[in-house]
Amino acid sequence: MKAVVMAGGEGTRLRPMTANQPxxxxxxxxxxxxxxxxxxxxxxxxxxxxxxxQFLAALIRNYFGDGDELxxxxxxxxxxxxxxxxxxxxxxxxxLRDDRFLVISGxxxxxxxLTDMLRFHRENRALVTIGLKRVPNPLEFGIIIVDxxxxxxxxxxxxxxxxxxxxxxxxxxxxxxxSVLDEIAPGQSVDWSSDVFPDMLERGCRLFGxxxxxxxxxxxxxxxxxxxxxxxxxxxxxxxxDAFELAPGVWAAEGASVDPEAVLKxxxxxxxxxxxxxxxxxxxxxxxxxxxxxxxxxxxHRAVVSDNVYVGPAAHLRGCVIGKNTDVMTGARIEENAVxxxxxxxxxxxxxxxxxxxxxxxxxxxxxxxxxSVIWExxxxxxxxxxxxxxxxxNVEITPELCVRLASAYATTLRKGDTVVTSRDASRAxxxxxxxxxxxxxxxxxxxxxxxxxxxxVARFNTSRENVRGGIAVRTTAGDPQSVDIVFMDETGADLxxxxxxxxxxxxxxxxxxxxxxxxxxxxxxPARAVDTYARELLACIDMSGVKDAEMKVVxxxxxxxxxxxxxxxxxxxxxxxxTVNNRLxxxxxxxxxxxxxxxxxxxxxxxxxARAAFGVRFDPVGERVSLVDEMGQLISEERxxxxxxxxxAAERRGGRVALPVTTTRVAEMVCRFHGVQVDWTAxxxxxxxxxxxxxxxxxxxxxxxxFIVPEFAPTVDGLAVFLRLLGLVARTRLSLSQIDARIPExxxxxxxxxxxxxxxxxxxxxxxxxxxxxxLDTTDGVRVVEDDGSWALVLPDPxxxxxxxxxxxxxxxTAQALLERWARVVEQAAGAR
Numbered sequence: 001m002k003a004v005v006m007a008g009g010e011g012t013r014l015r016p017m018t019a020n021q022p023x024x025x026x027x028x029x030x031x032x033x034x035x036x037x038x039x040x041x042x043x044x045x046x047x048x049x050x051x052x053x054q055f056l057a058a059l060i061r062n063y064f065g066d067g068d069e070l071x072x073x074x075x076x077x078x079x080x081x082x083x084x085x086x087x088x089x090x091x092x093x094x095x096l097r098d099d100r101f102l103v104i105s106g107x108x109x110x111x112x113x114l115t116d117m118l119r120f121h122r123e124n125r126a127l128v129t130i131g132l133k134r135v136p137n138p139l140e141f142g143i144i145i146v147d148x149x150x151x152x153x154x155x156x157x158x159x160x161x162x163x164x165x166x167x168x169x170x171x172x173x174x175x176x177x178x179s180v181l182d183e184i185a186p187g188q189s190v191d192w193s194s195d196v197f198p199d200m201l202e203r204g205c206r207l208f209g210x211x212x213x214x215x216x217x218x219x220x221x222x223x224x225x226x227x228x229x230x231x232x233x234x235x236x237x238x239x240x241x242d243a244f245e246l247a248p249g250v251w252a253a254e255g256a257s258v259d260p261e262a263v264l265k266x267x268x269x270x271x272x273x274x275x276x277x278x279x280x281x282x283x284x285x286x287x288x289x290x291x292x293x294x295x296x297x298x299x300x301h302r303a304v305v306s307d308n309v310y311v312g313p314a315a316h317l318r319g320c321v322i323g324k325n326t327d328v329m330t331g332a333r334i335e336e337n338a339v340x341x342x343x344x345x346x347x348x349x350x351x352x353x354x355x356x357x358x359x360x361x362x363x364x365x366x367x368x369x370x371x372x373s374v375i376w377e378x379x380x381x382x383x384x385x386x387x388x389x390x391x392x393x394x395n396v397e398i399t400p401e402l403c404v405r406l407a408s409a410y411a412t413t414l415r416k417g418d419t420v421v422t423s424r425d426a427s428r429a430x431x432x433x434x435x436x437x438x439x440x441x442x443x444x445x446x447x448x449x450x451x452x453x454x455x456x457x458v459a460r461f462n463t464s465r466e467n468v469r470g471g472i473a474v475r476t477t478a479g480d481p482q483s484v485d486i487v488f489m490d491e492t493g494a495d496l497x498x499x500x501x502x503x504x505x506x507x508x509x510x511x512x513x514x515x516x517x518x519x520x521x522x523x524x525x526x527p528a529r530a531v532d533t534y535a536r537e538l539l540a541c542i543d544m545s546g547v548k549d550a551e552m553k554v555v556x557x558x559x560x561x562x563x564x565x566x567x568x569x570x571x572x573x574x575x576x577x578x579x580t581v582n583n584r585l586x587x588x589x590x591x592x593x594x595x596x597x598x599x600x601x602x603x604x605x606x607x608x609x610x611a612r613a614a615f616g617v618r619f620d621p622v623g624e625r626v627s628l629v630d631e632m633g634q635l636i637s638e639e640r641x642x643x644x645x646x647x648x649x650a651a652e653r654r655g656g657r658v659a660l661p662v663t664t665t666r667v668a669e670m671v672c673r674f675h676g677v678q679v680d681w682t683a684x685x686x687x688x689x690x691x692x693x694x695x696x697x698x699x700x701x702x703x704x705x706x707x708f709i710v711p712e713f714a715p716t717v718d719g720l721a722v723f724l725r726l727l728g729l730v731a732r733t734r735l736s737l738s739q740i741d742a743r744i745p746e747x748x749x750x751x752x753x754x755x756x757x758x759x760x761x762x763x764x765x766x767x768x769x770x771x772x773x774x775x776x777l778d779t780t781d782g783v784r785v786v787e788d789d790g791s792w793a794l795v796l797p798d799p800x801x802x803x804x805x806x807x808x809x810x811x812x813x814x815t816a817q818a819l820l821e822r823w824a825r826v827v828e829q830a831a832g833a834r
Contacts, residue, residue, distance in 0.1 A: 007106035008054030131173030233267035411444030427590030445516035455623030460493030548575035560586035561621030609633030625706035650675035659692035665747035683781035
């Protein structure tokens with residue numbers, strides 16, 4: 001005896017869950033509803049089944065194939081146009097003529113005893129037996145009345161409460177004799193309940209109703225979908241799911257990773273290879289899909305989370321459904337009955353209200369409150385590039401597939417046969433992603449010189465060499481071990497200019513990638529002595545006179561990063577006594593948290609004081625930026641470090657130009673004026689700063705964030721170069737860093753960040769300009785408003801996040817605070833405008 005599974009419905013009431021997948025493939029405890037139906041059929045001996053398909057039929061055929069994995073034989077009957085419940089079975093008539101058959105819906109969850117229903121059919125010599133179920137609310141179903149013997153007396157489809165005369169409804173499960181197929185006209189849209197059965201009943205055919213005792217739920221709404229998940233977890237329905245019980249009611253599938261510090265309160269289900277971190281809280285009726293990740297501090301209650309979903313720290317999900325491959329970022333909240341489709345991004349601190357539907361491939365901006373469904377709108381990522389290159393979470397936002405596309409787009413902007421330098425930091429993630437980058441470059445006819453693990457200044461130096469057209473470095477994001485930055489460089493070793501970034505973005509967004517012919521596949525080489533060449537050239541450019549005579553002692557912290565690969569070549573020739581710490585590569589911890597960084601800086605300060613060193617320096621893990629500690633063991637802040645180094649350089653050179661971002665305190669201008677040096681104020685982007693550093697008169701550049709440029713060596717940020725330059729300057733001036741710091745006036749500079757929706761950023765800047773009427777304005781980057789007494793405020797929208805940054809500087813802290821408050825109010829009022 002065969003079965004027919006009807007799997008052609010669109011499931012329109014379940015959108016956006018069914019916007020890009022058929023309803024029978026919706027997962028219940030990580031298995032499609034239809035798979036649960038097929039497993040029920042197999043348990044009752046139905047191993048040969050015909051599946052009727054119409055909407056997105058290829059997805060169903062691809063998922064189940066011929067049924068071999070389930071131990072069944074599946075045939076498919078495809079409808080060119082919707083034929084209704086009876087017409088779809090008629091469409092498969094050639095496979096059903098030889099014996100009675102069972103018809104069952106592929107999108108209803110049930111464990112009805114089909115064997116007993118078949119017995120009932122045989123005993124009553126029925127032409128059709130309809131499976132019936134008593135339900136508390138029959139309004140959405142077809143009502144059927146039977147007599148004491150089970151023979152059907154009356155049908156009523158979708159009644160009102162005034163028409164309800166029974167709670168016994170049609171489950172859509174039928175056992176039929178093959179002669180019933182003759183009741184249906186071929187090629188027409190015909191339904192069983194409204195067309196075929198009433199006509200047969202009127203003619204006196206033997207139609208019976210079998211009142212089932214088992215579980216049955218028509219998964220037709222979002223509420224019933226969540227209810228079905230909860231019913232499985234409570235054991236109200238007998239279905240198969242592969243998992244073991246970690247604790248009473250807490251089920252985990254194969255490969256699931258649950259931290260002992262996570263809070264779990266069942267019943268709940270954790271899919272295979274899902275990960276739940278310490279501090280996460282999973283409450284009753286939560287379902288996690290395969291490969292889902294729940295970060296620390298996240299809270300989930302009655303939430304159904306599909307495969308490959310990322311739930312960020314402190315995210316809050318309650319009574320909602322999250323589609324496949326969706327990212328819910330830090331602090332986002334999704335409320336009851338909200339549904340988020342596949343491949344969406346819910347950015348940090350966004351709020352999705354109860355009942356909201358977000359269709360697939362949408363992005364909800366950071367901090368946005370969503371009260372209405374998002375169907376047509378789509379906010380793709382405004383800019384691929386951020387302040388650190390292309391950045392994102394490993395294997396969530398930055399995947400090997402993305403790296404291949406990015407590298408292919410970059411290669412397309414170059415000529416075939418060009419050479420690109422690649423490098424990485426010490427992390428395993430960067431190593432894996434760089435391999436994807438290399439394969440894409442070679443496949444696009446770009447030769448690759450791979451430095452493997454290398455300090456970023458070494459990578460930039462080698463990229464600036466003759467016959468090299470660019471570079472790509474993969475590094476762990478500073479302070480965030482879960483994220484990476486992909487840094488793209490031009491032929492000078494500097495970050496790509498804004499124009500080059502836009503060109504790469506256009507190729508990437510259009511997916512217009514160039515591929516090489518088989519004979520054009522390029523080569524991969526590994527250069528010899530890349531570090532030694534860098535060290536030799538650096539020492540040849542930096543004035544190290546007086547260092548050996550000063551007999552200085554310094555303490556260097558390599559932070560477990562790639563600077564430890566370069567320092568031996570430099571220090572051996574510098575003639576200075578150096579105590580190094582953390583001078584080994586750490587692939588498990590390639591960066592540090594803010595707390596770890598503070599701890600290590602405190603340790604560095606103690607070592608400098610106890611060793612009576614001239615100063616201490618701590619490199620970031622890629623050797624690009626530095627933190628300074630003076631001889632007293634006091635940490636010099638990044639803003640003060642910029643002024644200290646600037647004062648040393650300007651005092652020695654007595655002329656020339658320095659490049660500084662507009663966010664720098666105007667104390668820097670006082671320092672430069674005292675030494676006869678001119679200041680070039682630049683935008684805050686790193687490529688603008690490096691472009692200014694290429695001017696032949698530039699003697700120094702810094703970004704105020706630990707990044708320094710030594711123009712006589714290279715126009716790029718280089719922590720190793722500034723370290724050597726600082727050795728020479730301190731040795732020759734015979735002044736300590738604390739003495740230099742003491743002679744520089746204190747800055748009265750304050751900063752604040754105001755959340756600003758993307759849609760309001762234009763209004764914010766317009767409001768600032770209007771409010772600044774009558775003041776002197778500087779629009780180098782953002783809007784800087786200068787008061788008559790020289791105090792100033794800068795309003796600058798963030799290019800990558802939904803925030804606006806404000807700086808204010810005055811002659812005293814009270815003035816600066818008043819300025820900051822005033823312009824923060826202007827921004828907040830404009831940002832809250834509707």
